[in-house]
Each structure stands twice: as structure tokens, then as C-alpha cells.
Amino acid sequence: MKLDPGRLPGLLARGALPIAVAVAVQSAGNLAFHAAVGRLLDADAYGALGTVLAAMMMLGVPLGAVQTAASALVAEHGLSRASARRTLRLVALWSLGPALAVLACAPLLRDYFHLAGPAEAAQLAPYLMIAAVVAAARGLLLGARRVGAVAVTYLVATAVRLALGLALVVPFGVSGALAATVLAELAALLVAAGPLRHPDGAGTPGALRLGAVAHAGFAVTGLFLFSTVDLLLARHHLRDGSSGAYIAAATVAKTVLALPAGIMAAVFPRLLAGWLRPGRGRVLATGGLAVAGPALLGAAVIVAVPSLVLRLLYGDGYTDADGLVRALAGVAALTSLVTVLTYAALARRARTLVIPWLGAALEVALIETWHDSAAQIALCSAAALVPTLLLMLVLEARVWARPTAQLGPAGAEEARSAATAA
Structure with a gap:
């Protein structure tokens, strides 16, 4: 699966840029909102x-x-x-x-x-x-x-x-x-x-059509549960300031997913169109770079200076949460890859859409077993991410890397159905 960075400017110019800018402003506003109310x-x-x-x-x-x-x-x-x-x-x-x-x-x-x-x-x-x-x-x-x-x-x-x-x-x-x-x-x-x-x-x-909404809803709901359920369980299991520290760290870390989510709106139609065409592996790789690249870059900045980010946003109340920020920022950055692969599965209407649901179930099971501290919950979130991402890579990226001629009759019919639905 070859990457074609030359396609990135065209991808941005044909619709992603206005949404990406607006989502970036929204993300900054979300952080400012949390910072303000977190201080009050x-x-x-x-x-x-x-x-x-x-x-x-x-x-x-x-x-x-x-x-x-x-x-x-x-x-x-x-x-x-x-x-x-x-x-x-x-x-x-x-x-x-x-x-x-x-x-x-x-x-x-x-x-x-x-x-x-x-x-x-x-x-x-x-x-x-x-x-x-x-x-x-x-x-x-x-x-x-x-x-x-x-x-x-x-x-x-x-x-x-x-x-x-x-x-x-x-x-x-x-x-x-x-x-x-x-x-x-x-x-x-x-x-x-x-x-x-x-x-x-x-x-x-x-x-x-309600059926079309339900199919897409199954995909995005499983993906969001996988990336967010730890926040809800942290509030339930942690007490006093520990839950606030986890929410603060997770809010900072998961902000790196906002911009990729906006870009995904422009990438998804390209996945739908590229699934039936030669070079579809390059389409997936280029889309993956466009979506995951900003997430990885944002996470790298946060991991480098977590204490500074926390202090700027929340003052001195959560400066001891820098370890949490590092761990959760890494989890969020890699989750952007799960996002791309999930939408790739949605583009071809594949059964691999169930994998984020399985990952969310694994995350819940781990957190329900180990939840004595915020660090334990963060480690459980990371432990659920690893098998989920690897399974999506093995099952989904492998299919997109195949030449179109290797789909076979069943795969070709599945692809035609996906294109018609799109």
C-alpha cells in the first residue's frame, strides 16, 4: 500500500480545509471553555x-x-x-x-x-x-x-x-x-x-431512510464508545478530585481527535469512490495520513509539555496529572488510526465494523476490574486499544491492499452494493 503525499493538497482544497479550520477553532474553544469553568x-x-x-x-x-x-x-x-x-x-x-x-x-x-x-x-x-x-x-x-x-x-x-x-x-x-x-x-x-x-x-x-442511518450509526457509535467510555467510568469509580483530574487530562488528550474527525468528513467520500478502483490502497494510505497525521503531531506536542498545557488551561489545580495526559494523548493519537480503518470498513459495508464495539467492551471489562486509581483506568484504556488497532490493521488494511482483480465475484458484488449505497 503506497502512500501518495502529493494527493494531500488536493484533498484539503476539495472541501476539507473550511471544515478543518472550523473544527480547529471549535477545539480551541472547547479547551478554553473547559479551562474557564475548570477554574471556576x-x-x-x-x-x-x-x-x-x-x-x-x-x-x-x-x-x-x-x-x-x-x-x-x-x-x-x-x-x-x-x-x-x-x-x-x-x-x-x-x-x-x-x-x-x-x-x-x-x-x-x-x-x-x-x-x-x-x-x-x-x-x-x-x-x-x-x-x-x-x-x-x-x-x-x-x-x-x-x-x-x-x-x-x-x-x-x-x-x-x-x-x-x-x-x-x-x-x-x-x-x-x-x-x-x-x-x-x-x-x-x-x-x-x-x-x-x-x-x-x-x-x-x-x-x-432509517436503515441507512442505522448502518452508519452502528459504525460511529461503536467508534465513539471505544474512544470515550473511559471518561464515564472514571467519574463513576473515582471520587473527589481524582475524577476531575482524569476529566482534565482526558479533555486535553482527546482534543487531538477533533481535527481528524473533521478531516474524516472529506476523506470518507474518497474512500467510497476509491474502493472499486485501482490504487485503492493509496487512497486509504493518503486518507490515513490526512486524518492521523494531525492527531500524532498534536499528541507529540502535548506529550512533550503536559505540565505546561495543564497549567495554561487549568492553573495549578491539576499539575500532578501530567502522567495521565501523556498516556491518554498517546491513546487518542493511535485511536485516530482506528477511526480511519472503521470508516474504511463502512465504505465497503464490512463486518469489521463490529471491532470497535468489541474494543469498547474489552475496555469496560478491564476498567470494571481495575479502577482503583486514575492511572489504572488510563492503562486499561491503552490495553484495550492495542488489540483493537492490530485487529483492524490485519483485517481491514489487508483487504484494501489487494488489487481490485483479486476481489472475486462476492467481493465485487459487495463493492458494487457499497458504491450504490454511497
Whole structure:
């Protein structure tokens, strides 16, 4: 599988750059948000906040499947005002049931994560509905190649979250910081609604298929569980300041995954198109470099000066967490490779999509067995990463390295099905 670095500038120029810049700003804003509220809240309260924010992210990740499906819908049928309204209404309806379920479970979530009250957990419900519709709106715009408009939604959401977060965290504590996050998503939706009301072209009627959303959702949910479940378990098992230290270290470390996730949105269509063509190994290798390269570079910087990063963001409260930052930054950087290989499996609709789920299950089992300290939980996360990444490399990269002629009838039919679905 040969690497072709010359393809990287073209990859960035054809859609990745605006999203990459917006996600980079969003990541910096996320760090600033955590740094600000981390200084204003005590360690235990910050641990509670970080856990609920991680849960918000976990609820939002399956919505990436909605975004992908909406984008494919517009790519096939075009974008019209009627189809946009129909899609947004349908997604809102789909998310209503899960949102009500989360609301009903708020007392249980309060007890499990040791929150101050059910109101903090209850904010997950409106976040889920708003984030679902935002994901659909962004997908519609991406399908219409309105990449700049999508980038603006990220920038506006970041600005609103920072401004309201600082204003609300002082009088309302954790609940205020969470409310700022919900309102930031609402602001993003209002921005996306503008270009959707006046689409550039006329589209033909098309329906968003729940089956297509479910298939993509299986992939991205397993991937996100694999990369984030340690934060939730750390809050459950660790007490007092230990959970806050883990959340702080993990927030710094996992930030290196944000920019690769944005670039992945541009790489994935290339994987879909390249799977059936000669040189598909180069497509995977080039996409892997575009996605994992920034993650590895960011992790190297964090590993070199963890104490400085922690001090700049959180002051002197978490300076003893530099070892955690190093370990978790390395885990996050290598997880970006799992991300690329998972999307490669999604591009060819392969059964290897189950591997991140197996990795997440292994991570949960290890942490449930060894969780006496933050260091133990970080080591368990690393121990789950190693076999997951190796298995994905053996099973997925090997297939992409084969010449197209070696697919065979069954493989060719699978490839044609994947291309048709795309």
C-alpha cells in the first residue's frame, strides 16, 4: 500500500480545509471553555460537568449517521426547500422518543454519576433533540456542497458556548455550563436554517431512510464508545478530585481527535469512490495520513509539555496529572488510526465494523476490574486499544491492499452494493 503525499493538497482544497479550520477553532474553544469553568468550579463539580458533557457527546455521535445519510440524500436528489423541511421534521420526530427516555432516566443518571440534582442530567434531553436536527441540517448543506455554511455553524456555536458559559457558570454552576452547551447547538441550528430556506438549486423528492442511518450509526457509535467510555467510568469509580483530574487530562488528550474527525468528513467520500478502483490502497494510505497525521503531531506536542498545557488551561489545580495526559494523548493519537480503518470498513459495508464495539467492551471489562486509581483506568484504556488497532490493521488494511482483480465475484458484488449505497 503506497502512500501518495502529493494527493494531500488536493484533498484539503476539495472541501476539507473550511471544515478543518472550523473544527480547529471549535477545539480551541472547547479547551478554553473547559479551562474557564475548570477554574471556576471545584474539582468534584468539574468532574461532574465533564462527565455530563461526555454523555452529551456520546448522545450526539450517533447523529453523525444522520448527517451522513442526509448528505447522501441531497447528493442523489438535490436540495429543495420542501425536502429540507421534510428531513428536519422527520429527524425531530425520530429523536423525540429517545429524548423522552433520557428525561425519564434523569434521576438514575443523577445517582450513577453523583450529580447534584436531576436537572443537570435532564438537560441531555433537549440537547439530544436539537443536536439531531443540527446534524441533519449540516448533512443537507454538505450534500449541497455548502461547506462554508457548515463551517460557520461550528464557529457560531463555539462563540455562543464560550460567551454564555462564562456568564452562566458563576450563578448557576454546572447547570449553567450545560445550558450554555444546549443553547450553542440551538444557535448553530438557527444559522443553518438560513441557507436551507433558500437553497441554490431545485431538488427532486427523496426520503431519508432509517436503515441507512442505522448502518452508519452502528459504525460511529461503536467508534465513539471505544474512544470515550473511559471518561464515564472514571467519574463513576473515582471520587473527589481524582475524577476531575482524569476529566482534565482526558479533555486535553482527546482534543487531538477533533481535527481528524473533521478531516474524516472529506476523506470518507474518497474512500467510497476509491474502493472499486485501482490504487485503492493509496487512497486509504493518503486518507490515513490526512486524518492521523494531525492527531500524532498534536499528541507529540502535548506529550512533550503536559505540565505546561495543564497549567495554561487549568492553573495549578491539576499539575500532578501530567502522567495521565501523556498516556491518554498517546491513546487518542493511535485511536485516530482506528477511526480511519472503521470508516474504511463502512465504505465497503464490512463486518469489521463490529471491532470497535468489541474494543469498547474489552475496555469496560478491564476498567470494571481495575479502577482503583486514575492511572489504572488510563492503562486499561491503552490495553484495550492495542488489540483493537492490530485487529483492524490485519483485517481491514489487508483487504484494501489487494488489487481490485483479486476481489472475486462476492467481493465485487459487495463493492458494487457499497458504491450504490454511497
